[in-house]
Amino acid sequence: MIVNPTDDFIGTLLAEVFRRELESEKKKEEVSKWKISMILDTDYYPVSIEFNNGISIIKGVIKDPDITMTTSMQTIIDITRGKTSALRAIRKGELRVKGLFRHPRSAFRLYRFMIPALEG
Numbered sequence: 001m002i003v004n005p006t007d008d009f010i011g012t013l014l015a016e017v018f019r020r021e022l023e024s025e026k027k028k029e030e031v032s033k034w035k036i037s038m039i040l041d042t043d044y045y046p047v048s049i050e051f052n053n054g055i056s057i058i059k060g061v062i063k064d065p066d067i068t069m070t071t072s073m074q075t076i077i078d079i080t081r082g083k084t085s086a087l088r089a090i091r092k093g094e095l096r097v098k099g100l101f102r103h104p105r106s107a108f109r110l111y112r113f114m115i116p117a118l119e120g
Contacts, residue, residue: 015057042071
């Protein structure tokens with residue numbers, strides 16, 4: 001499974017987190033079949049992530065993503081450190097997810113992949 005990062009801080013951080021999560025052959029096989037696009041829009045800058053025979057991380061915004069997550073870097077850090085959970089951040093409005101109802105399967109897959117990666 002190829003994880004193509006950008007040369008920016010957030011993209012590099014995500015690439016490392018994803019590589020760690022993809023150490024399992026079962027997880028690699030599952031993720032390699034996905035056709036999902038998303039934007040992680042932070043208070044610094046947006047990063048686009050495409051799952052399509054690998055994972056591409058692109059600094060900036062792609063057109064028509066399936067899912068858009070909007071949050072602050074502090075919330076991401078808090079989730080990573082275990083100070084809050086993704087569900088708590090969503091309830092508090094610190095993490096907003098657009099496309100959840102239009103692409104529920106993609107949203108669920110991303111949640112199952114990204115949250116353990118960030119929390120782990």
